[in-house]
Amino acid sequence: MSDQKPLIYGIIHIGSSNVSMRIVQYNSVKDIRVIESVRKDTTFGEEVFNQKRLSFPSIKKLCRMLEGLKQLLMDYQVKVYAVYATAVLREAENCRSIIDLVRVNTGFNVQVVDMPQEIYFKHFGLQYQFKEYNKAIGGRMGNNFLFVDITSGCIGLTVWEKGALCYQHNVHIGTLRLLETFKLNQRDSMDFPQALGEYIHAIMEPLWVTVRNYDIDTVILSGREARIVGRLMGYEIEKEITEVRKDVIIRFHEEAGSLSTSMLRQKYHIEESLASVVSPTIHIYKEILDNVPVKNVVMMGMTFVEAASLFYGAQKTKDPALLYMRAQNLELTRSIAASYYYEPDHARAMERYSYHIIRAFDRYNGLNERDEFLLRMAIILYQIGKYVNLLGSSIQAWSMVKGTDIFGISDKEKDIVACIVYYDHKGMPSDDDEPFRILSDESKMTALKLIAIFRLVRAMDMSRKQKLKDVSARIVKDCLLIEYESDENTALETWLFDKEKEFFENIFGMEAKLERR
Numbered sequence: 001m002s003d004q005k006p007l008i009y010g011i012i013h014i015g016s017s018n019v020s021m022r023i024v025q026y027n028s029v030k031d032i033r034v035i036e037s038v039r040k041d042t043t044f045g046e047e048v049f050n051q052k053r054l055s056f057p058s059i060k061k062l063c064r065m066l067e068g069l070k071q072l073l074m075d076y077q078v079k080v081y082a083v084y085a086t087a088v089l090r091e092a093e094n095c096r097s098i099i100d101l102v103r104v105n106t107g108f109n110v111q112v113v114d115m116p117q118e119i120y121f122k123h124f125g126l127q128y129q130f131k132e133y134n135k136a137i138g139g140r141m142g143n144n145f146l147f148v149d150i151t152s153g154c155i156g157l158t159v160w161e162k163g164a165l166c167y168q169h170n171v172h173i174g175t176l177r178l179l180e181t182f183k184l185n186q187r188d189s190m191d192f193p194q195a196l197g198e199y200i201h202a203i204m205e206p207l208w209v210t211v212r213n214y215d216i217d218t219v220i221l222s223g224r225e226a227r228i229v230g231r232l233m234g235y236e237i238e239k240e241i242t243e244v245r246k247d248v249i250i251r252f253h254e255e256a257g258s259l260s261t262s263m264l265r266q267k268y269h270i271e272e273s274l275a276s277v278v279s280p281t282i283h284i285y286k287e288i289l290d291n292v293p294v295k296n297v298v299m300m301g302m303t304f305v306e307a308a309s310l311f312y313g314a315q316k317t318k319d320p321a322l323l324y325m326r327a328q329n330l331e332l333t334r335s336i337a338a339s340y341y342y343e344p345d346h347a348r349a350m351e352r353y354s355y356h357i358i359r360a361f362d363r364y365n366g367l368n369e370r371d372e373f374l375l376r377m378a379i380i381l382y383q384i385g386k387y388v389n390l391l392g393s394s395i396q397a398w399s400m401v402k403g404t405d406i407f408g409i410s411d412k413e414k415d416i417v418a419c420i421v422y423y424d425h426k427g428m429p430s431d432d433d434e435p436f437r438i439l440s441d442e443s444k445m446t447a448l449k450l451i452a453i454f455r456l457v458r459a460m461d462m463s464r465k466q467k468l469k470d471v472s473a474r475i476v477k478d479c480l481l482i483e484y485e486s487d488e489n490t491a492l493e494t495w496l497f498d499k500e501k502e503f504f505e506n507i508f509g510m511e512a513k514l515e516r517r
Contacts (some may be wrong), residue, residue, distance in 0.1 A: 007313055008035070010073050010081035013305040014062065014110065016045025016088045016152040016176060017224065017273060020305045021069045023078055026313030029128060029321040036076060039305075040065055043273065044088045045152050049176045053094045062098075063105040070106055083108045084308055086118050087153035087174070114411040118304065119156035119170055122149050123407075124314070124325055125307040126222050126300055127160065133241045141296055142217025148288060150225045150281060151304075152176040157207065158407070159214050165328035166335055167210065168407040173203055175225060175280040187276075193258045197283045204284075208291040218296040219288060225281040227301040228274055232256070237301040244297045246289060253286045326373060329408035333380045336404065340387035342380070349466045350379045353457040353482075360473035360480060367449060374413055375450045377406065378420035379457070385421070398422040398435050415439055419447045420454055428503075452504040456482075456512065459496035467493060470517075479511040480504075486516060 007026040013019070020039040026032050044062065048054055054062070066083075073081055089095050089112050099110050113121070126147055134141045147158040153174040159167035178196065179187060186192055221244075230237030233252050235244060256264060256278060264275040289297075314322040334342065358372045385396030401418040409417065415438060422435040429436040429448060439447055460468055460482075468484040475481075484490075494514055501512040 007316055008078060008080070009312065009316075010069075010076075010078045011305055011309045011312055012066070012069055012081065012083040012108070013303075013308060014044075014066075014083070014085040014088060015042075015304060016048070016086070018042055019062065019065050019069075020303070021072070022305050022309045023073070023076055024309050024313070026309075026317070028317070029310060029314050029319045030132075032310060032313060036072065038069070038072065041273070045176055046273070048088050048092045049152075049180045052092070054088070054092050054098055059098055059101050063102060066102060066106045066108055070108070082308070082312055083110045084304070085110050085112050086304060087115075087151060087176070090114065091153065115151075115154050115170060115172075116405045116407065116414075117410045118151060119149055119154065119158075120408050121311045122222065122302060122304060122307040123147060123156065123158055124322070125302050125310045126220065127158075127325075128310075128321055129302070130220055130241060130298070130300065141298070144214050144217045146211065146214075146216045146219045146288075146292060146294070147222065148219060148284075149222045150174060150284060151223060155204075155284065157211065159211065159216070161214050165325075165332045165407070167214065168332055168405070169207060170405045171204060171207070173200070175277045178280040179276055188260050188262055190260065192260055193279060193283070196279060197257070197286070200280070200283050200287050204287055205291070211292055216292055216294050218298060219292065219294045220298050220300060221285065222300040222302055224301075224303060225277055226299045228277055229281050229285070230299050230301070232268055232270075232278065235299065237299045240301075242299045242301075244299050246294070246297050249282075249285055249289060249297065253282050257282050257286065326408065330373075330376060330380065332407055333377050336406070337380050337384055340384035340400070342383060343464060345466060346461055346464045347380050349461045349468075350454075350457045351376050353460050353468070353471055354379065354453055356471055356473040357453055357456065357480065357482065360475055371446060371450060374409065374417055374446075375420070375454060377409065378417045378450065378454060381417065382421040382424045382454075394422050394424055394426075397424075412440070412443060416443050416447050416450070420451050423451045424454065425458065448507050452507040455500040456497060456504055459500045460493055460514065462496045463492050475510075478509075479513055480508070482512070482514045483517050484514070490516065 010021060010023045012021045018039050018041045022034060023036040024032055024034055044054060044058055047058060089098055089110070092098060095112065102108055102110055126149070143162045145160045149156040151174045153172065153176065155171040155173060157169045157171065181199065182192065227237040230242065233248055235242050259267060261272065261275045261279065264278050265272055354375050355372065358367050361367055381401055382397055384400050385393035388396040398418045398421055401414065401421055406414055419435045419439060423429055429451065431437045436444065436447070467486050467488040467490050470485045471482065473480060473482045497514045504512050
């Protein structure tokens with residue numbers, strides 16, 4: 001990594017409470033230098049959560065702000081950049097119009113990050129920094145960690161146990177989303193704090209039985225909300241990790257948790273936009289501490305733009321830290337599958353076979369490492385529908401995958417995974433079927449290729465006995481040649497392969513052969 005020329009790029013974030021930008025020099029995940037950082041507070045989030053859309057004057061204001069950031073990029077001669085938007089555009093009914101107007105007026109192509117990806121970007125940076133911190137202090141924070149990231153629209157709960165990612169759940173109640181549930185006059189009522197606490201408990205209580213199974217040592221509270229509440233408690237929560245005593249949080253809840261937004265403004269001399277965040281956040285913290293026995297509490301102030309800056313560089317350089325997280329994502333997916341129906345040995349055999357086939361293509365046919373990652377997720381999850389019903393298990397699996405927040409993939413990618421499991425063994429993908437129809441044209445082509453490979457590797461272990469050993473794959477002229485060794489009868493595998501290869505040949509335009517060495 002040190003021999004490579006460092007990357008210099010800009011990351012812009014259109015958030016609910018501010019528009020921000022970072023220009024950074026990225027050498028590695030351990031070595032990232034901030035060249036410039038700017039942030040402008042906005043009320044776009046409040047407007048969207050109250051009105052369900054962003055008004056034209058606000059869109060014009062957003063475009064002017066982005067034009068200013070574009071000029072700053074030009075001043076620094078930065079030609080590589082990415083523009084992300086989170087809940088503020090995700091929740092806006094006129095999202096497409098906003099994106100188009102931004103593109104026309106500024107030239108920026110805005111990527112709207114869905115909720116699981118937003119949590120994932122931030123968690124990538126949080127877990128890396130916390131892991132390094134815990135190592136530096138001799139592991140004093142323990143082995144089992146609960147990461148809690150609160151955004152305007154969501155709470156992300158992620159558990160690491162002894163170095164392994166083992167649980168992840170997103171709850172659709174962020175600070176602004178919680179406030180949206182109540183009318184303005186209700187929020188200023190003396191009864192509001194208690195009602196809010198009871199509402200949060202009713203939604204989050206079902207999670208605690210599972211989370212308590214992990215014997216959490218340390219809970220990590222992160223995000224803008226952590227910085228705001230941390231400052232009011234007397235801590236300066238910025239980039240660094242700050243250890244916080246539980247009794248300080250409990251005492252602050254006793255002091256501020258019963259106050260309305262207007263009373264919080266008067267008591268702490270803060271703006272309404274900040275005061276409105278305090279009450280939901282402190283009630284969420286109290287709910288967690290009441291229900292999850294922990295030894296330590298830390299706060300981390302990492303923002304989305306900071307996390308996205310780190311993730312972008314890691315992605316561009318294929319940093320080992322990102323590859324490690326992907327491996328953990330697959331382990332988490334195995335945990336999800338195991339809670340329904342999952343055959344580990346069968347899945348791992350299919351994963352190995354698919355790895356060799358995709359590597360045989362090299363750079364041909366438009367498949368890449370990300371596509372392989374999605375295929376492996378589909379392989380792990382394709383049988384979960386059998387937990388509900390053996391008949392129609394494919395449609396059950398599709399529905400279950402669609403209804404699950406899968407850590408590490410976007411909603412668009414999840415639709416591809418769900419489509420693969422739907423067509424796991426029969427049927428020609430068609431726009432007559434919802435699982436295929438909802439995909440974009442680009443995603444449809446990716447899904448077709450991955451389904452074709454999926455069916456081949458499923459056939460190769462149809463007996464669930466992993467008969468095919470030392471499998472290799474290569475392209476010989478216009479043929480995918482898969483070779484294997486085996487001391488067993490492989491009639492079932494070869495017969496099923498011959499049945500499935502027609503679909504593969506129609507998609508890839510090449511023959512497929514399975515031959516014993």
